[in-house]
Amino acid sequence: MKKFKTIFNQVKALEGTETPDLINLLWQLIYYSPKMPVRLQQQQLLDEAKAFTLEVDDLHFAKSNLKFNGFIWGEGSRKILVTHGWGSKAADFSELITSLKSLPNTQIIAFDAPGNGSSDRELSNLILFAKAATAIIKTYGVPDVMIGHSLGAMANAVAIKDTSIEPELLISITPLINLRENFVATLNAADVSPEVQAKFFADFEQLFEMKASDFIMDKVYPTELIHRHWLAFDPEDKVAPVGYLKAFIDLHPEIETKAYENRGHDRIIKDDALIADILALIA
Incomplete structure (x- = not known):
């Protein structure tokens, strides 16, 4: 959970500015699964x-x-x-x-x-x-x-x-x-701009060869x-x-x-x- 909070804070600190660092962090923000000890x-x-x-x-x-x-x-x-x-x-x-x-x-x-x-x-x-x-x-x-x-x-x-x-x-x-709306909620919470979100979902479609709305x-x-x-x-x-x-x-x-x-x-x-x-x- 500590790592997820770090990623989240790093995304917020970039203030929605589209940079390679931000795009890379968004993949981690959405797809990093927090691990808690047993x-x-x-x-x-x-x-x-x-x-x-x-x-x-x-x-x-x-x-x-x-x-x-x-x-x-x-x-x-x-x-x-x-x-x-x-x-x-x-x-x-x-x-x-x-x-x-x-x-x-x-x-x-x-x-x-x-x-x-x-x-x-x-x-x-x-x-x-x-x-x-x-x-x-x-x-x-x-x-x-x-x-x-x-x-x-x-x-x-x-x-x-x-x-x-x-x-x-x-x-x-x-x-x-509805996974897409869960993604959007996370991105909104991290203050990711609509333009950068659109770029993220375009990259998503290219990687998975399907739209997030299909999930x-x-x-x-x-x-x-x-x-x-x-x-x-x-x-x-x-x-x-x-x-x-x-x-x-x-x-x-x-x-x-x-x-x-x-x-x-x-x-x-x-x-x-x-x-x-x-x-x-x-x-």
Whole structure:
């Protein structure tokens, strides 16, 4: 988190003036994923897991294969895949994973996406999150339940679409719906001028060969492959504004939703009521 604040302050100090230094910093501002240390309780949970390492290809930043780390608890036949959000890691789900371990006949798989937690590199993106989830599915089999938080919820949708799997249950917690608007909010907070933002998005389109506006849930959501989707949100979420969520839900009224007031975008994954509801859904 300290490095992210440094990058943010450096961008603000340039006062929106278009320079090579500023353009380079903007890529770090948007794609550097802050890393927080693992707490003792979290490390104890990781120590109980069977650790594994897989690879994905990073075609845009590293232009090489990246290793990422994952963790497995249990040997049951019912698989649960947990995908964390931006600037997070598998260990941040310690409360939920500990509770899931109490369910019979389950195997829980979580991972640190490339550029996050204990995994390689510093820069990350949605594509790498989704590729990591896809690599796990291809290696360990189709999960019966997929749980995703924030960016991880969108990554799960992309992975389902890319693999054509049909999970029994998809659970999304405070999902990001419109990545471009999240980028704009970050750039605005750093006082980046509209002209420089336009240059950033033009560079984005050239690098990824797609527009930032394509990174929205509406365009990646594999409706025909999802049998049941349960979605938890905080009506006052500032990171994933409820207006974008409502527009998405209006397109997909079959999605079951539940509001958890005053939980916060990140803290919600530790909430006792949410965890109890997830256990009931899976059980």
